[in-house]
Amino acid sequence: MQIPSKIAITAIIAATLGLALVAGVVVSSRLGLGSGQNNRYKTLRGWQRISGNWAEHADVLSNSNYGRGDMLIAQHSQGTNYRISADIRFDLLFSETHYGDAGLVIRATDPEQGVDSYRGYYAGLRPDDQTLILGRASYDWHSLQILKLATPISTNSWYHLELAAQGCKLTVTATPGGNLPPTRIDYQDNKCLTEGVAGLRSFYAQASWRNVKIAPY
Secondary structure, eight states: OOOOOHHHHHHHHHHHHHHHHHHHHHHHHHTTOSTTHHHHTSSSTTEEEESSOEEEETTEEEEOOOOEEEEEEETTOOBSSEEEEEEEEEEEEOTTTSOOEEEEEEEEESOOSSTTOSEEEEEEEETTTTEEEEEEEESSEEEEEEEEOSSOOOTTOEEEEEEEEETTEEEEEEEESSSOOOEEEEEEOTTOOOOBEEEEEEESEEEEEEEEEEEEO
């Protein structure tokens, strides 16, 4: 048996690192990352509007529509194991509905106009009953878990929300400002959806999003 020389071993290590780097670039590319990732989601460029009245101002994306499931889909975010996060602010709630919410979508496919007209996961904040919600949409709605928020939320205040998918495990973290207690959901979905795009969504609420980030998990 011939023992590899030091030069051969060095070459093997370099080749392995090179392949790992290429793989990382491919994954990042699929999720829309890269040198401009910090600025990519600050404007409406690269987003697909699925109903709603969406606008951008000072790095904030807003929906001023009174819609039943308006969505903004990140077109270059196709992936499997990744996370989406953003700061969310409720600009206006409608008293006649009592259950408006706003949040994030992950692993979404086939989005269309209409209530829950997509396949994917949604996590959102619901100020009326002060809850964090997680559900699966498949052209209907399957509630997976609802938790009371540890810290109340109100209109015109920012609340940080993160939704992550790793295999069939979903993790949602809602964090208020000012070092106040967060609320967290860990959920194992035995009927999990495995791949799709990320996005923003609101339901019977006018809301805004800032600092939107999508990254591998």
